[in-house]
Amino acid sequence: MTLEDEPRRSGDDLNVSDFDYELPESLIAQTPLENREDSRLLVLEKNSGHIHHSRFKHLGQMLAPGDLLVANNSRVNLARMHGIRDATGGAVEILLLREVDGTWSAMAKPASKLRAGAALTFPSLRGDVEPARGIVEENLGEGVVRLRFDPVANQRLSCYGVTPLPPYITQTLLDPDRYQTVYSSVSGSAAAPTAGLHFSLELIADLNRQGIGWTEVTLHVGLDTFRPIMVSRIRNHAIHEEWCEVSTEAARSVAECRQRGGRVVAVGTTAARTLETLGACWSDDTPQGFAGMTKIFIVPGHRWRLVDALVTNFHLPRSSLLLLVSALAGRESILHAYAEAIRQGYRFYSFGDAMLIR
Secondary structure, rough: OOOOOOOOOOOOEHHHHOOOOOOOOOHHHOOOOOHHHHOOEHHHEOOOOEEEEHHHHHHHOOOOOOOOEEEOOOOOOOOEEEEEEEOOOOOOEEEEEEEEOEEEEEEEEEEOOOOOOOEEEEEOOOOOOOOOEEEEEEEEEOOEEEEEOOOOOOOOHHOOEHHHHHOOOOOOOOOHHHHHOOOOOEEOOOOOOOOHHHHHHHHHHHHHHHOOOEEEEEEEHHHHHOOOOOOOOOHHHHOOEEEEEEEEHHHHHHHHHOOOOOOOOEEEEEHHHHHHHHHHHHOOOOOOOEEEEEEOOOOOOOOOOOEEEEEEOOOOOOHHHHHHHHHOOOHHHHHHHHHHHHOOOOOOOOOOEEEEEE
């Protein structure tokens, strides 16, 4: 039986343990490459499972004139803050996730000690700025709280926070801009849309000269990036909402790509989720943008509406992101590709190498 013939099971039939693999710790990239586009690129043919190897700088050779790259332009907030609990002087760490009407949801440590009404103080990282003071409004459980800062501090939170690198990155990032895409423009994420970290402005210009289009959407990366799937059955996992937006101009670019027979290529799982949210109410004849929350959970069995191909990084075991790429190429093909990447010494996760599923 070929991979084309192999039946694909739906999310209802699968366990989280079906999406596990072993990764040598030495392959977890701790620092970005000096040149963004020098990353390696594993190309996976989604219908056959065939694999070949390239470099990200040669991405244009793997695409065709008329294709459209759709990237997430969200920018990472300086969202990790260290402070003290006023009542005890004990240390507290928070990761800001999302602001609604002046109140933030945040992951917190130690969240169990942060009850409603707890006062927190965060020293400034600049000598000429007063500390920020916040009040916990509600402990939501599962390590998440709602808190409100004093109005002055809330307008300049970048004075108190640092780049929120994932926990598997243990080395200091010397240049915080390397955890931002070169096209990031809309602040609001708690983590970078890392597939886009491989692009330089020069590469984007080269792709455009080759007739490969570029448009941008926005999804602010939130809670689920940091939260593992804790249930054994995939159908029981409740994914959290994230805010996203597609302009009418971007929607029209997608429609024009489809009309000319090109491929819509999502740059990263966040762009893919945004596009598939748009696809739920899509019309080629009257493409319209949207802005709002999405909680789309893409698992094997998903019927893809707008995404034809995907540029992505290598994802953690048992993660919702690994489920998403498996929905596009099939679980067996993805795990085979990951095993091949490990054998070839690819670099994994946020600062690691890239994959093109086409």
